[in-house]
Amino acid sequence: MGVGRPKQIDAIAVPDTEAARMLRLRPTEFRDLVSQGAIPPPHRIGPYERWWVSELDDLRSGEAALPKEDFDL
DSSP states (O other), X not given: OOOOOOOOOOOSEEOHHHHHHHTTOOHHHHHHXXXXXXXXXXXXXXTEEEEEHHHHHHHHHTGGGXXXXXXXX
C-alpha cells in the first residue's frame, strides 16, 4: 500500500460563510436573503447553525423552486 493523500470527505452541512460562497454571494447578501425567506434558514447541530449542502444544491439547480406536489393551475 502506498502512502497518498487522505480521501476528501464531502461536507453535508456548512456554515453561512461557506454556504454564501457556494451560491457566489457575499456573506451579508446571503444572510439578508435568509432573513427575507428567499433562502431556507439554517439547521441547528448542537450549538452550531449549518445549511444542508443538498438544500443549497437544490437552490443552485432550481429544484428548490419546484413544487413538491402536483397541482392544477
